[in-house]
Amino acid sequence: MSRLRTLCFISAAFFLLIRGISAAPLQICKFKDGKQAAVSLTFDDGTRDHLTHALPLLKQYGFKGTFYIIINRVRQPGKAPRKPSRYLSWDELKLFLAEGHEIGNHSMTHRCQLTKEKSMDDVRREINDPIPVFREKLGIDVKTFCYPGCANTPEIEKIVKEHHLGASRSRYACGGPKFTLEQWKRYMETILSNGEDAAMMIHGIVPGGGWSPFPSLELFEECLKDLKQREAVLWIDTCAHVFAYKLLRDSSVIEIRSETPRRITAELRSSCEKAPDIPLTLRYNGPERITVTQNGRPIPVERKNGTSLFAVFPGEFILQR
Ligand SMILES: [Zn+2]
Numbered sequence: 325m326s327r328l329r330t331l332c333f334i335s336a337a338f339f340l341l342i343r344g345i346s347a348a349p350l351q352i353c354k355f356k357d358g359k360q361a362a363v364s365l366t367f368d369d370g371t372r373d374h375l376t377h378a379l380p381l382l383k384q385y386g387f388k389g390t391f392y393i394i395i396n397r398v399r400q401p402g403k404a405p406r407k408p409s410r411y412l413s414w415d416e417l418k419l420f421l422a423e424g425h426e427i428g429n430h431s432m433t434h435r436c437q438l439t440k441e442k443s444m445d446d447v448r449r450e451i452n453d454p455i456p457v458f459r460e461k462l463g464i465d466v467k468t469f470c471y472p473g474c475a476n477t478p479e480i481e482k483i484v485k486e487h488h489l490g491a492s493r494s495r496y497a498c499g500g501p502k503f504t505l506e507q508w509k510r511y512m513e514t515i516l517s518n519g520e521d522a523a524m525m526i527h528g529i530v531p532g533g534g535w536s537p538f539p540s541l542e543l544f545e546e547c548l549k550d551l552k553q554r555e556a557v558l559w560i561d562t563c564a565h566v567f568a569y570k571l572l573r574d575s576s577v578i579e580i581r582s583e584t585p586r587r588i589t590a591e592l593r594s595s596c597e598k599a600p601d602i603p604l605t606l607r608y609n610g611p612e613r614i615t616v617t618q619n620g621r622p623i624p625v626e627r628k629n630g631t632s633l634f635a636v637f638p639g640e641f642i643l644q645r
Pocket residue numbers: 368369430434472473
């Protein structure tokens with residue numbers, strides 16, 4: 325009897341060992357497409373130079389930005405002063421959405437940092453009251469929030485997360501009279517070596533535009549050029565897309581349903597009730613070439629540095645090797 329028990333134990337251990345070894349090569353990538361770090365270009369306060377100067381260059385270089393808008397500063401129809409207003413109107417903001425950029429929530433009034441509001445009710449109003457306004461004026465549900473003056477506390481963050489995917493995170497201030505391309509490159513090197521997901525915090529683009537502008541439009545463009553050259557290792561996307569990926573990534577596991585030497589049936593399973601319906605990038609570390617299908621459809625597989633990358637939605641998928 326004890327010999328049988330020993331045999332069972334050895335068989336179970338062997339099975340777990342085999343399963344452990346073969347399951348380990350399949351993992352969820354930290355960032356989309358297996359990139360080393362993620363960067364979002366964020367533009368705060370909704371000034372007109374975002375339309376006149378940032379938008380054409382973003383289009384030229386193929387980037388999507390996140391534009392954080394303060395409700396009370398959006399130019400109202402009929403109230404336009406004689407000179408063009410410093411701030412964008414609702415109709416102008418629709419142009420950003422039409423080009424695939426994100427419009428995010430930068431509070432109701434931006435009157436002070438949220439940590440300096442008189443009560444938590446005021447904080448809650450600053451964060452939540454813009455939501456129906458964005459819905460009414462632009463027909464969107466805002467996904468991300470940006471703290472006025474970058475100040476927050478865990479309690480404030482909790483309120484933000486009730487109705488947003490999250491708030492702007494590690495932020496690198498870009499612009500101001502002393503800003504240089506070298507500073508930008510230093511930021512990039514830091515972000516890449518830390519494997520961060522970071523937001524480049526941009527206000528004004530040109531002198532006379534928004535707060536703390538770049539010294540020149542040429543420098544802003546040089547930064548975009550530098551960013552473009554890093555695309556192979558950097559995921560450059562809106563805050564909403566990066567946050568959604570992170571939310572799904574951090575709540576998901578890969579469960580192996582069955583496995584043979586030639587085939588793995590697995591499930592990407594999220595414990596998050598409101599998991600976003602987007603794909604996650606998985607990495608298969610085995611040396612052999614693989615094919616992947618999900619719901620009967622073939623999934624593109626990219627070979628990179630001796631590994632295979634592919635993107636699947638939550639649910640079952642089949643890997644053949
Ligand atoms: Zn601001």
